[in-house]
Amino acid sequence: MLSVFNEAEYQRAFSMEHDCTNALNVSDEPEHITRRATVVELAAQDRIPTIYLFLDFVDLGGLMARSIDRADVDRRFANLIDKILRGSNPGDIPFYQHTNVRWSSISKTAKALDPRNASDAARPRR
Amino acid sequence: MVASTMAYSMSGVSEQASKSLVKTSALTQSRYRLKTVFQLPKSGGRSRHGLPVRKIQSTASSNRRLSLPLLLGVRRLTQAMRLHLRPLGVCQYESIHPKLESQPSLRSNPDSQQSLGLVASIARPGDNITGVAIVGELKIIERRMGLLAEAMPKLSTIGYLASRPSWEDSRGAAVREAAKRAGHFVVACYAERF
Numbered sequence: 001m002l003s004v005f006n007e008a009e010y011q012r013a014f015s016m017e018h019d020c021t022n023a024l025n026v027s028d029e030p031e032h033i034t035r036r037a038t039v040v041e042l043a044a045q046d047r048i049p050t051i052y053l054f055l056d057f058v059d060l061g062g063l064m065a066r067s068i069d070r071a072d073v074d075r076r077f078a079n080l081i082d083k084i085l086r087g088s089n090p091g092d093i094p095f096y097q098h099t100n101v102r103w104s105s106i107s108k109t110a111k112a113l114d115p116r117n118a119s120d121a122a123r124p125r126r
Numbered sequence: 127m128v129a130s131t132m133a134y135s136m137s138g139v140s141e142q143a144s145k146s147l148v149k150t151s152a153l154t155q156s157r158y159r160l161k162t163v164f165q166l167p168k169s170g171g172r173s174r175h176g177l178p179v180r181k182i183q184s185t186a187s188s189n190r191r192l193s194l195p196l197l198l199g200v201r202r203l204t205q206a207m208r209l210h211l212r213p214l215g216v217c218q219y220e221s222i223h224p225k226l227e228s229q230p231s232l233r234s235n236p237d238s239q240q241s242l243g244l245v246a247s248i249a250r251p252g253d254n255i256t257g258v259a260i261v262g263e264l265k266i267i268e269r270r271m272g273l274l275a276e277a278m279p280k281l282s283t284i285g286y287l288a289s290r291p292s293w294e295d296s297r298g299a300a301v302r303e304a305a306k307r308a309g310h311f312v313v314a315c316y317a318e319r320f
Contacts, residue, residue, distance in 0.1 A: 017285035017315040023274050024315070027288030027297060028267070039287070048285075049278055051270045064277070066270050076258045084256075093256040095248040101266060103273070110277075 007038050014042045024050040026057070036060055055104045064105035068098040264296060268304035275308055283311040 017024060024043060026032055032039060033054060040060045043050040052058065052065040076096050084090055150158070248259070275281050286293065286301050293314045305312035 013287060013315045017287070017313065020313050021283045021285035021315070023278055023281050023283075024285040024287055025267075025270055025274060025301065027286060027292045027301075029289060029292050031289075032287075049274065051274050064273065066266065066273060073258050080256055080258070090254050090256040091252040092250065095251055095257055095259055097248060097259040101269075 007035065010035060010038050010042055014046055017048070018046055021048070024048050026050060026052045028053040036062075055102060058104045058106050061106060063110060064103070066101060066103045068100070069102055072098070072100075264300040267297065267300045268307075271301070271304045271308060271310070275310065281310060283313055285313050285315045287315045 026039065032052075033056060036052075036054075036057050037060055039050075039052075040057055040062045043063070044061065050063050052062050052067070054067045054070060055065050056070070058065045080090075080093060080096075083093055251257075271284060274284060284305060286298070288298065292298060298314070302312055
């Protein structure tokens with residue numbers, strides 16, 4: 001499944017949005033994580049202010065993200081596996097739903113994009 | 127080796143044999159040593175020393191009674207790895223559990239994880255499923271758009287980078303609703319083979 005999230009499709013999607021949008025919201029499909037470098041790079045090329053689904057995108061230079069802490073998710077996974085291996089039935093263990101959401105932004109990217117004054121005219125034409 | 131020792135020893139060798147052992151090359155001796163350590167019982171059910179042994183050894187790896195709890199643990203771990211350790215998209219999940227596609231009632235509430243078709247109930251998922259909801263509530267989509275609007279006062283049109291299933295399910299509906307409430311337009315930037 002993941003192979004269909006390819007670079008060419010991202011390029012096509014970014015070329016589609018270029019003419020008609022002035023900001024971008026990346027959906028919370030986990031498949032984006034595998035191509036996060038491509039997404040951040042294309043957003044930077046287009047100079048489009050973008051909000052991402054995970055903080056990993058901000059680590060790569062993305063503008064901002066509002067997301068759960070993935071390291072905490074991994075710890076929760078380890079706890080679940082421990083419970084299952086100790087004999088608990090997975091179907092009886094409730095889903096853990098995060099309530100603490102972190103917001104992160106990168107000032108360098110914000111300074112480069114200047115979203116306060118961003119408009120379509122400021123973005124390079126393709 | 128004296129004659130009396132030879133008479134009482136089960137593995138004793140004659141003087142003639144002792145002499146031939148000395149002539150055995152280092153390579154052959156090494157091979158013999160290996161054979162001494164790793165050898166199966168003889169077909170007669172006796173060791174090379176003539177003592178009775180069991181031809182079929184019963185260990186934790188070959189005894190089903192002993193290995194059953196281990197097998198169950200490994201099976202659960204495999205399921206956990208398949209269903210929980212990989213970040214699953216809805217499409218991927220539905221390909222594993224196609225029966226969820228035939229239960230539209232699970233999608234009826236647009237503001238919950240159930241609406242994504244992941245589980246029947248978060249408190250008691252049932253089947254062999256549990257996990258951590260990494261997507262979060264649908265409200266987070268609205269908050270993200272609110273942050274964008276706050277950062278960009280001149281914002282009028284927001285693109286939504288998603289695959290077609292995401293745009294068409296409850297998440298896409300939440301985006302459209304949030305944009306409508308905030309007075310923005312939203313344009314989907316999806317691709318068929320995203």
